[in-house]
Amino acid sequence: MKVFDNKHIKNVAFVGTHRAGKTTLSETMLYEAGLINRRGTVEQQNTISDYHEFEHQRGASVFATPLHTEWRNYKINIIDTPGLDDFIGEIMSSIRVADTIVTVINAKHGADIGTEIIWNYVDKYHKPTLFVINKIDSEKANFEMSFNSLKELVGKNAVLVQYPIKLDGAQCIIDVLKMKCYKFGPEGGKPEKLPIPEDQLEYANMLHNELVEKAAENDEELMELYFDKGTLNEEELRKGIKLGMLNHDFFPVFCVSALKDMGTGRLMGFIDNVAPAAADLKPEQTIEGELIKPDLNGETSLFIFKNIYQPNLGQITFFKVMSGEVKANDKLYNTRTGESETLNQLYIMDGKQKHSVEKLTVGDIGATTKLKYTETNDTLAASPEAGTIKPIKFPQPRLVKAVFAENSSEEEKLSEALKRIHSQDLTVDLSYNNETHQTLVGTQGELHLSTLNWLLENIYDVKPRFEAPKISYRETIQRSATANYRHKKQSGGSGQFGQVHLKIEPYYEGMPEPEGFSLRGKEEVNLPWDGKLVFYNCIVGGVIDQRYLPSIMKGILEVMESGPLTKSYIRDVRVMVYDGKMHAVDSNDISFKIAGAHAFKDAFLNANPKLLEPIEQMELRAPEQMVGSVMTELQSRRAVIQGIETEAHYQILKCTIPSAELTDFSSQLRSITQGRGTYSTKFLGYNAVPTHVQKELVKQHELITT
Structure with a gap:
């Protein structure tokens, strides 16, 4: 196979919304170049790029598929991407390695919401971009509407290179770069090249002048030539367009019918001759x-x-x-x-x-x-000391589920399958919660989750079960309380005896030392689950031997690992052990451990115990006309709005929200904003659960444990 240099290799990613025709366009380009003898169709499930069984079932692209073609001494590598942002990982990785982004738009719908979502990622990468308005031969095609919607999306930098017309009932494309009219037969293919019709000449000249002027703006030398001559020749135009594309401020707009092979050859020629190559991009x-x-x-x-x-x-x-x-x-x-x-x-x-x-x-x-x-x-x-290329930063998961194997004997098999899937798709987030003992899997949405489910069942032969993840609550107290507990056990021979009196109080950083006690020792324990236990030895008169104090604290810590309300971790408590009794023969470590645990639990239940819930700091981006509905939804989920900022036609909401309220939030936000709303979260800390919510959670826990 021929080897090409980086000036003659063009890497293009086809992006665009669902049903825009990306797969059909890539199939037609392979056919046009002679690499395949017959064009497949999505409906017949025989295209080169959509070859996965799951794609056949869905009738749409799910995975980004690399292809290649050769056209007039250039190699064009094509990556055909999915059209739904559930598969944004596939889209982002393709954009990352492409030299030019080809954004395909359905002429029946224009630059719709799906186009806007994907454009936000393309714009972020600042990659050279051209637009292709597809399906121009459709009865419902509206090229003018499509182009106007595109200008609304990307601004005045969208510049027409072509537009469609009908001539004697035949589909034609006017090319204002070459100033020619391409007339196609009913089945498309190679067009007849004609002069531009008289009734189109004035409009075509106007567009050509706009194209020339926009191209000249990208280079001082070209601008001088433009001022001198009043125009630019085709070679100069190509140079100006390429520079504009590299600056991400010139977006050429083409039109095709991929299904009928109308305009695809000309599009390939432009990619060859004008679109930036790998050699043109920044290091x-x-x-x-x-x-x-x-x-x-x-x-x-x-x-x-x-x-x-x-x-x-x-x-x-x-x-x-x-x-x-x-x-x-x-x-x-x-x-x-x-x-x-x-x-x-x-x-x-x-x-x-x-x-x-x-x-x-x-x-x-x-x-x-x-x-x-x-x-x-x-x-x-070539060297292990070589530089590591900056990685692709994939978005956070929008939907998190706990996952189990339906057959518990296949848990290890499930774990291995999930690890392999994660290594292939980094937007599948994988973690294990040590508190809830759940494997958590994060995806970009319900469709992404269904793809994961299909892969597990059909490729890895393990049937998964998905559930809402458990929330890692914390327990603490709101007031002081005292308690004492006597542990006494006699069963022949040496028995067990230990009695502990203690007081507990809520702990916070910087609080003064306790009053009314003789403080003989203090130990601060930074708990593995955050928060503190502060343990004071306030024993006087030797009523409890010093050697039993560690056992008392050990018993308390065991209770703190499984609180009495919901078996959640306890945090931020200080304990003063101030009295007790021991027996010369029957007292031992286990006796005081048990006595300390029971005394702490009794005191805890009398200290107005409180559940704490994890809180997330959220930054949410939504179209300004939809912000009211979004705020209503957030407030129904106990979110606290902290501020709103404006960014173009979007507003950025900053708020705090309980983790428990995020279970189905992604799906609801997508519904409210028609898929245009996005958000990110970051763990902030713990706040007290409202009383009515706490009662319900405790009740649920009691039902589970009984």
Whole structure:
């Protein structure tokens, strides 16, 4: 297979909302270039990119799929991405390694909410972008509406390069860069090139002048030429458009019918001749602060942007060559782990089809198999001391569930499957809660969760069960209380005896020492679950021997590990042991441990015990016209609004909210904001649970334990 340099490799990611036609467009481009003899369709489940069984079941892309085509001495690597932001991990990793983003818009709907959601990520990466308005031949197509909605989304930097018309009943595309009219037959394919019709000439000239003026703005030399000549030739136009795309302030707009193969060849020509290549982009930054330039003679450096598991092939690792070149059987080092990996074989992947190659050069995208220590976001380099390329920062999970194996004997099998899935999809968050003894899995939404469920059942052969996660509450007290407990046990021979008198009080940092006691010793225990136990020895007259004080504290700590209200951890209590009794023969450590535990529990229940709940600091982004509904929903979930800021057409709400209220919040927010609302949370601390909520939680716990 031919090897291309980084000036002749174009990496494009097809992004856009569900049903925009990305998969059909990529299939048509492969067909147009002669790499496939027959175009498949999503409906017939025979496209190159949507080859997974789950994608066939859903009738839509779920995984980002790398493909490639060759067109006029250029290699175009295409990554066909899903259209739903439940799979934002697949979209983000594709954007990360693409040189140009091709955003596909359905001409029947324009730049809709799904387009806006994905555009926010594209804009964040500041990648060169062009737009393709697809399905122009549809009866319900509205090109003008689609373009206007696009301008509302990205502003005046969206510039028409093409627009569709009908000529004698035939579908045509006017190209104002080349100033030609392309007329297509009923089945599309190669068009007839015609002069622009007279009735379109004035409008086409106006658009051409707008294109020239916008292109000239990106370079002083071009601006001078424009002032001198009043126009730019095609080569100068291409230069200006590329510079504008690299600056992320020029977004060319094309039109196609991917299904009928109308305009795809011209789009491929533009990608070849104008769209930025790997060599045009800025050097990659490493976490060490160094730069990795796209240099063929540089030290080999690969960035791993995707892993996927296939039953017949095992794990397939996808990478982009950031510097140098990689050859089959090369030995490289994982800069995160220091482990060496041998790339026994190199492939170019077209869906599930793999094409073996001997080497890949800087700027190219390829794949390999059977790597042992390498995961998504890793860097493979010629030296273990080489820089680590900055990783993709994936969003927090929006939906968290506790997961169990339906068959308890398969828990270990489930754990291994989840670890493998997480290594392939870093938006699947995996953790274990030591308090609730639950494995927690976080996803981007219900559809993402259903995909996880399908993978576990069909690929890893383990049936999972998902539940709402338990909340890690805390217990504490609100007032002081005293108690005493006598432990006495006689069963022949040496017995057990210990009596403890103690007082407990709520603890807070900086509080004065207790009054009315003779303080003989003090121990502060920083609890593993946060908070403190402050233990005072106030014994006088030797009524309890010093050696039994540690046992009393041990008994108290055991109770604090499982509080009497809901079996939650107890925190922030101070205890004064001030009296008691012992027996010369029957007293021992276990007696005072038991006596201390019972006395503490009795005092705790008399000290107005209070449940504390975890509180999250939330930052929520929502369209300004929907903020009222969002605030109503937040307040119904006991959130406290702290402030609102404005950002373009969005508002940023900052608030605190109990963790217990987030169980189904993601789905509700998506419904209220039509998918446009996003949020992030960060653990803040613990606050007291309202009395009515506490009563319900204690009642639920009593029902569970009885």
